Amino acid sequence: MNPGVLLISPDFPPARGGVADHTLRLAHELATRGPVAVLTSTANQSSQPFPVHAEVNDWTDAESLARAIAARAAEKNLLWQYVPHLYGRGGVNAAIGRVMHRLRAHAPGQLVIAHEIAAPFSPLPHRFWYALNHRRQWRQILVAAGAVGISSAAWLEEWTRREPQRAAKLFLLPSPANIAVVPVPATHARDWRAAQQLPADCRVLAYFGTLSASKQFDRVLAAWERAQDARRPVALAVAGGHATITVPDALRPLFRPLGYLPADEVSRLLQAADVLALPFIDGVSERRTSFMAGLSHGCAVATTLGHNTGSTLRHAEFFAATEAADEAGFRATVNSLLTDDPLRARLATAGRQAYHARYDWPRVIERLETARRLGEKSN
Numbered sequence: 001m002n003p004g005v006l007l008i009s010p011d012f013p014p015a016r017g018g019v020a021d022h023t024l025r026l027a028h029e030l031a032t033r034g035p036v037a038v039l040t041s042t043a044n045q046s047s048q049p050f051p052v053h054a055e056v057n058d059w060t061d062a063e064s065l066a067r068a069i070a071a072r073a074a075e076k077n078l079l080w081q082y083v084p085h086l087y088g089r090g091g092v093n094a095a096i097g098r099v100m101h102r103l104r105a106h107a108p109g110q111l112v113i114a115h116e117i118a119a120p121f122s123p124l125p126h127r128f129w130y131a132l133n134h135r136r137q138w139r140q141i142l143v144a145a146g147a148v149g150i151s152s153a154a155w156l157e158e159w160t161r162r163e164p165q166r167a168a169k170l171f172l173l174p175s176p177a178n179i180a181v182v183p184v185p186a187t188h189a190r191d192w193r194a195a196q197q198l199p200a201d202c203r204v205l206a207y208f209g210t211l212s213a214s215k216q217f218d219r220v221l222a223a224w225e226r227a228q229d230a231r232r233p234v235a236l237a238v239a240g241g242h243a244t245i246t247v248p249d250a251l252r253p254l255f256r257p258l259g260y261l262p263a264d265e266v267s268r269l270l271q272a273a274d275v276l277a278l279p280f281i282d283g284v285s286e287r288r289t290s291f292m293a294g295l296s297h298g299c300a301v302a303t304t305l306g307h308n309t310g311s312t313l314r315h316a317e318f319f320a321a322t323e324a325a326d327e328a329g330f331r332a333t334v335n336s337l338l339t340d341d342p343l344r345a346r347l348a349t350a351g352r353q354a355y356h357a358r359y360d361w362p363r364v365i366e367r368l369e370t371a372r373r374l375g376e377k378s379n
Contacts, residue, residue, distance in 0.1 A: 004035035006073050009081035010059055012040040012052065016260075018289055019115060021178040023081055024048075029361045039072055059087045062095035066102055077372055078107045082141065083116045090130040091119065097140025109146040109372050113173055114138075115287055117155055142166045147371035149173025151287035153310025171371055174286035174359040177293040182267040192272035196237070196256055203227075203234045203338045206273035206299070208266060209290045211241035216279040216304075219327055223277060223302075223334035225251065234338060237273065239266050270297035274344060275337045277302050279330050283309035284321065286359065295319070295355035300344040302334045318350035 007027055011020040023038065027050055030036040037051040041059075056068055069078065080100070084091030100110060118134035119127065142148060142159075147169050150156040160167045185191070193200055205224050211217045224236045225248065237256040238245065247255045258269065270276065276294040278284065283306025284291050294301040295318070305314055306324035320337055322329035337344055357363075 004037070004076040005030050005079050006069070006076040007036060007038045007079050007081070008040075008069065009038065010041050010056070010086040011081070012038060012054070018175070018178070019081055019083055019086065022115070022175055022289070025176075025178050025361070026364075029365055033365065035076070037072060037076070039068060060093050060095050062098045062102075065095060066099045069099065069103060070106065073103070073107060076107075078103065078110045079368070080110065080112045080145075082112050082114045084118065084134050084137070085116075090126070090133075092130055092133040092137070094133075094137060094140075097137050097144060100141060100144035104144060110144065111368065111372060112141055112145045112148045114148060114150045114155070115175065117150070117159070139163070142169065145169065147171065149367065149371060151175050152285040152308055153312055154283075154285060154308050157310055171367060172286065173364060173367055173371075175289050175292065176359050176361050176364055177296040177355075178289050179263050179266050179270070179293045179297070181271070181297055182264045184268060184271050188268070189272045192268060193235075196235075198235050198254065198256070199233055201232055202254065203232060203275070204237055204273045205234055205334065205338065206237045206239070206269060206276045207241075207278070208239045208270070208276065208293060209241070209278070211245070214281045216281050217241070217245075219279040219330050220277045220334075221245075221247065222327070223331040226331050227335045227338050229339075237269055239269055266293070267297065270294060270299055273299055275300050275302055275334060277334055279304045279324070280306065280308075281324055282306045283324050284313055284319075285309055286313065291319075292355065292359055295351040296360070298348040298352045300337050300347040301351060302330065302337055304330060316354070318354040319347060 007023060009023040011017055012023050013020050027036050027038050031050045037053060039053045041056050042054050053072055056065060059065060087093040087096055117138055119131045121131045122128050142163055149171055151173055153172055156170055156172050160170055190200060207220050209215055224234060227234045233254055235254040237258060239258050239261050245257055270293060276299040278291055278301060280303060284303040285308045291301060291303060301319040303319060303321050304324040305321050320333050322333050
């Protein structure tokens, strides 16, 4: 993306989180194609092969934010990472839209990557106020930006209907895997089990991500318990998470709570696993990087369909899914994958092919470059 890119994001390593990881990987990908710099918060310091300007103290201060961007934006395209809660208390920050409007004369092709748009409406007054103001500032951003990449097809479909006059600016921009596939030997699955002191013939059910209510980890535990077979045990390996996990005493020898792992160790886990279980409460979408990591690593993925699942994924055939409300169906799907070798192999191959064709980082950069050209023309 010539002549260069100023990538704007409050989150950047060593901060943890999906946006921080995405920003780092995106910056590296952009840097292979041209000059890139990152503007982030003073709390985040990092040594990278591109400039990282960790100097924004207050993202709600429109004057200082505009000055900081202008000081670093000479001959650069502006690329904003957007998740409401990154920019202010409750995710409400009127300064962002004002700054984008002010910079239009200097940066007519501003790009926005929307990983989230707005909180759902709630009967609680303060949450209702947050949700309402998220939508107000989102509409300001839609006006100011040259192009907006939305990470979920369901949200893209929704906002194309809501704002048809802005539809030409909107495009799908998936969030690819932040975990690179590391090389492993042909004996890796066996070696990994041995290193974890697991039975050589066991199946491995994996979970990757935080243990939040939206991830429905209790359903993973239930599916794991149901899948046990006296002829072939099933282990459960969990990467990430915060909470203490309680499992039945009889299954404790097959449980591996691995905690937060370096990226290469996550890759090794995914390449040793038979099934990756991801029962999202709102359904799988193109923004779920754990799902993308499963596809890229050739895992057979068991997940769910919900209101955040767009039409393409809802009809896809490269993973296994049930409706998010169907708890029994999810357990049955996991069990079916663990016992059906040909099905697992087919989904693993189809998932990897779909990832490289539709969602991988080169595809994302291509979409950004196309959007940049169209955004400059639209302004």
